[in-house]
Amino acid sequence: GAGVSQSPSNKVTEKGKDVELRCDPISGHTALYWYRQSLGQGLEFLIYFQGNSAPDKSGLPSDRFSAERTGGSVSTLTIQRTQQEDSAVYLCASSFSGDSEKLFFGSGTQLSVL
Amino acid sequence: SQKIEQNSEALNIQEGKTATLTCNYTNYSPAYLQWYRQDPGRGPVFLLLIRENEKEKRKERLKVTFDTTLKQSLFHITASQPADSATYLCAPGKGGSYIPTFGRGTSLIVHP
Numbered sequence: 001g002a003g004v005s006q007s008p009s010n011k012v013t014e015k016g017k018d019v020e021l022r023c024d025p026i027s028g029h030t031a032l033y034w035y036r037q038s039l040g041q042g043l044e045f046l047i048y049f050q051g052n053s054a055p056d057k058s059g060l061p062s063d064r065f066s067a068e069r070t071g072g073s074v075s076t077l078t079i080q081r082t083q084q085e086d087s088a089v090y091l092c093a094s095s096f097s098g099d100s101e102k103l104f105f106g107s108g109t110q111l112s113v114l
Numbered sequence: 115s116q117k118i119e120q121n122s123e124a125l126n127i128q129e130g131k132t133a134t135l136t137c138n139y140t141n142y143s144p145a146y147l148q149w150y151r152q153d154p155g156r157g158p159v160f161l162l163l164i165r166e167n168e169k170e171k172r173k174e175r176l177k178v179t180f181d182t183t184l185k186q187s188l189f190h191i192t193a194s195q196p197a198d199s200a201t202y203l204c205a206p207g208k209g210g211s212y213i214p215t216f217g218r219g220t221s222l223i224v225h226p
Contacts (some may be wrong), residue, residue, distance in 0.1 A: 004157070024213075031212060034212065040218070042118075042203070042217055042218040042219065043158070043203070043215045043216035045215065048212075048213050050212070051213055056213065060205060091157050091158075093157070095212070101146060101148060101163060101207055101212055101214065102148070102160045102163060103150075103160060103214065104160070105157025105158050105159070106154070106157050107155065107156050107157050108156075108157055
């Protein structure tokens with residue numbers, strides 16, 4: 001596609017429910033990132049996928065968070081048993097290869113946990 | 115621990131003036147530093163990358179400097195326009211690591 005696509009753009013859920021956020025990276029990009037941005041805060045790194053290598057999960061805040069990337073393309077970020085503090089904008093980015101530092105971001109998913 | 119500091123207060127300037135934004139970092143030796151622009155409701159958009167062996171980089175009305183001694187990068191927008199109003203994020207990166215760490219960003223408001 002022309003850019004990084006994320007869905008849904010907005011998600012409202014109840015505390016305790018599971019949510020899935022989807023990211024479609026730019027075609028041909030091998031690296032994929034998930035970041036989280038809370039109101040007035042910087043981007044918090046969550047997880048990084050590069051090709052077929054094991055993902056770097058060092059930024060995941062708890063074991064309620066997980067992500068997978070199927071076929072080296074689409075990625076899904078799953079948050080189980082959501083909490084109010086999970087409310088944030090979840091941003092996905094991709095880059096051409098693992099040695100290209102320039103990231104292309106999607107518009108994000110605004111997650112609101114009530 | 116690593117720390118990236120950007121002015122938290124919004125920078126208000128008049129159209130036509132030069133805007134200068136600051137990014138300071140501590141406990142960190144980045145091999146490169148990126149600047150991104152973020153508009154409300156959108157993801158960041160890459161603007162410029164400068165490497166540790168480069169002192170200055172230019173692109174159209176944008177100029178970035180990188181002083182590894184002062185541990186600081188300055189981002190300049192000359193002849194600023196209201197359309198330049200946005201939040202600007204700096205993101206230093208370590209050599210061999212392709213996971214940039216982002217500052218909180220500085221909001222720039224250019225008044226007509």
